[in-house]
Amino acid sequence: MHLIELYKSVQGESSFTGMPCIFVRSAGCNLRCAWCDSEYTFSGGTPFTEDEIVAQIEALAPCRLIEFTGGEPMLHAKELLPLMRRLLADPRGYTLMMETSGERPLQDVPTAVHKIVDVKCPGAGSAFGSFRMSNLDILTQRDEVKFVLRDRVDYEFARDFIREHSLNEKAGGILLSPAFIKVPSILRSADNMELDARHLVDWMLADGLDARLSLQVHKFIWEPQKKGV
Template identity: 45%
Template sequence: MTPPSVRVSEIFFSLQGESSRVGLPTVFIRLTGCPLRCAWCDTEYAFTGGETRTIAEVVAEAGRQGTRTVCVTGGEPLAQKNCLPLLAALCDAGFDVSLETSGALDIGGVDARVSRIMDLKAPGSGEADKNRWDNLPLLTAHDEVKIVVADRADYEWARGIIAEHRLADRCPVLLSPVQGKLAPGELADWILADRLPVRFQLQLHKVLWGNMRGK
């Protein structure tokens, strides 16, 4: 029987730039492919290409990096059917695993040991109609919601969604500005003015290295 495999864009070791794990040395496993085309996407190179590798090979390479913290990202990793067994295999191997997903695809099958970092798409992304709202009741305190904000309209949309779905009562919520579109201080001021129950974040990897691939 052919061993299960995934299409991998890249595997690299860096600092986590987002989520509550920001700053942690992390192995990133970036899977190829994404059904979304967000206006501010910074990983378009992962839409196509990559290399087919068995799950066992991917887990073994992660193990050679010397850290327990692993992030499976994309693209949209859940667009590959074997993402789910990859996540389970990483957990079985003793890794502390997070999944970065757009939230456009069902997260219900993700191994319960995985922290699901779900990126709700604001209108400025051009993909807000792809949000899968049925995912929200599945979130737990082990998960996180991220919303990237391009302007005041996106912020007001995010504020409304956070209130309507009581997201901050369910899991941590993180807001970040689109680099080059919204001044970080402006978003910070809005959050403070509204006393919004969220965590402000910048993409640490971009502060350190810009848009360098593999960082």
């Protein structure tokens, strides 16, 4: 399995925000979102065996929350799924998360894994429409669906998608996250977001939308372009 980085920090998104977390970031992505903030994952990486990955995770103990991210981790499903099963069976009691675009089939991911599934909005550009709709059928209450928003058009798409597909009944949480600009300043401020979070809050309240405002808190703790955090 080719990895870009493996490190310990705090979780910056989802309902696990603020919790210490080990990040296993894989190389490669088959989508090209217009707002992507991790283009450095598109190529390269270093090959690791399953044993080497587990050894690095154990070295970062006592952290028990692990997120698989990328790039797109499901491009490595052949290696990733056995690794997930091994970690879930470990007596240390790991909690596993995975960030995924939802373009790859997810039915073989162990149900104990907390899936954060990203449905691409129109502002994602060429990646819009890539979501595999059959993945909605395997969501559980431990999973969350995320929408990254650039503008009002993206918000309305997300709002209508949530309602049309009864996402609150299928998943445990709905996340609405303002996109960050491609080349942010070094300032750790909301000025780096493409969509003003105040507008997003106003829209959510006006529509009575049952969703969570999700800000990437790591970009407010560290410089937005900093890696390994």
